[in-house]
Amino acid sequence: xxxxxxxxxxxxxxxxxxxxxxxxxxxxxxxxxxxxxxxxxxxxxxxxxxxxxxxxxxxxxxxxxxxxxxxxxxxxxxxxxxxxxxxxxxxxxxxxxxxxxxxxxxxxxxxxxxxxxxxxxxxxxxxxxxxxxxxxxxxxxxxxxxxxxxxxxxxxxxxxxxxxxxxxxxxxxxxxxxxxxxxxxxxxxxxxxxxxxxxxxxxxxxxxxxxxxxxxxxxxxxxxxxxxxxxxxxxxxxxxxxxxxxxxxxxxxx
Numbered sequence: 001x002x003x004x005x006x007x008x009x010x011x012x013x014x015x016x017x018x019x020x021x022x023x024x025x026x027x028x029x030x031x032x033x034x035x036x037x038x039x040x041x042x043x044x045x046x047x048x049x050x051x052x053x054x055x056x057x058x059x060x061x062x063x064x065x066x067x068x069x070x071x072x073x074x075x076x077x078x079x080x081x082x083x084x085x086x087x088x089x090x091x092x093x094x095x096x097x098x099x100x101x102x103x104x105x106x107x108x109x110x111x112x113x114x115x116x117x118x119x120x121x122x123x124x125x126x127x128x129x130x131x132x133x134x135x136x137x138x139x140x141x142x143x144x145x146x147x148x149x150x151x152x153x154x155x156x157x158x159x160x161x162x163x164x165x166x167x168x169x170x171x172x173x174x175x176x177x178x179x180x181x182x183x184x185x186x187x188x189x190x191x192x193x194x195x196x197x198x199x200x201x202x203x204x205x206x207x208x209x210x211x212x213x214x215x216x217x218x219x220x221x222x223x224x225x226x227x228x229x230x231x232x233x234x235x236x237x238x239x240x241x242x243x244x245x246x247x248x249x250x251x252x253x254x
Contacts, residue, residue, distance in 0.1 A: 010037045012072055012206040013058065013089070013176045019066035020053050027053045029230040030067065035176060035206035040198060042209045042217045045227035046251060051210045052094070054227070055178050058208070059091045060084040072175065085114075090174030092165040094181045100154030104145050104164055107153050108136035112171035135171050143167035143197060159190030163197065170201075177201065178208045183216055195220055218242065226251060 013035040020028040028050045035041050043051050056062045058069055060081035068077045076084055099107050112135035140146055143163045148156065153164055162182050169177060182198075183191050191213065198207065198220055211217050217224065218238045225235040228250045234241055241247055 011035065012037055013208070014070040015054075015058055015067065016070075017067035018054065018057055018064050018069070020050075020057060020062070021065045026230050028057065028064075031227070031230075031232050032067075033058075033208075033225060033235075035208055037175070037206050038203055039222045040202060040207045040209055040220050042211060042221035042224045043227060044211065044214070044217060044224060044251065048229075049227040050230040051227055052180060053230075055091065055180055055208065055210055059089060059178050082114075085172055085174075088173070088175040089178065090169030090172050090176070091178035092162075092169060092180060092182055094184060096161050096165060098153045098161060098164055098168070100152065102153055103150050104140055104153055104156070104167075105136055105149040107164060108139050108167050108171045109133055111168035112136050112139070114172065132171075135173065139167045139170035140164075142170050142200070144193065157190070159186050159193060162186070162190075162194060166197065166201075174205065176206045176208070178210075180210045181212065182209070183211055183213045191216060 011034045015031065015033045017030045017032055018028055019026065019030055031054055033041070043054065045051050057064050060076070060079055060083070064077065068075060070076065071084060071087055071089055076087065099110070109132050112132040137149070140149055143166050145160065145163055145167055148160065153161065156164060166182065183194055186194065195216060201207065209217070209221065221238055223235065224238055224241045226233050226241060226247050233250060234244050234247050236244070
């Protein structure tokens with residue numbers, strides 16, 4: 001069950017009037033969005049609507065042409081992606097970005113190590129770093145992979161690989177999670193596991209979910225933003241979005 005909306009929830013990530021132009025093409029047109037702790041905010045729209053460009057700007061992969069991004073109250077508009085990650089922002093991608101020949105544990109440990117690199121400790125075996133190994137085990141457990149720590153990542157099922165990507169995010173101790181189509185290609189059972197994981201993560205994080213599975217979106221989201229041709233045409237609670245005539249015409253259908 002989703003929590004009641006709380007006006008006191010902290011806004012952990014805020015985008016204001018975000019715009020991105022590629023030559024004469026406006027991929028994202030003055031989009032504003034707020035992510036609150038304890039809330040899942042879904043962004044939906046057809047292919048080419050600007051969803052992935054928006055998430056790439058919020059994560060720091062590409063700069064905006066206009067507008068600003070705030071993370072935990074700081075203006076991070078000009079910050080690089082690694083700096084935003086160290087400040088508390090984690091993201092997953094449409095395609096798996098794991099190390100298939102490494103174990104689940106090693107994938108998580110490397111992610112944790114990237115959060116707090118220790119170049120001055122060059123003499124120390126990284127595998128004996130208590131901070132990164134502890135964070136790796138904790139992240140894998142949160143993602144439901146504690147029994148797969150020694151399994152090569154490439155041997156996991158598709159759904160487990162998506163869980164591993166989220167575990168790698170969690171190993172960096174994020175407060176904000178940007179998840180780009182985490183349910184893509186999943187069967188019903190895998191989808192249920194992922195939704196249960198998101199419910200588990202909701203209380204301690206602000207979650208942005210870009211997803212095409214509308215049944216899942218309406219089950220999990222507290223707020224839904226609908227994009228068409230780079231613009232936001234509606235942003236509201238799920239039931240209001242479901243009955244919005246403009247959204248029905250542009251995306252959901254009648």
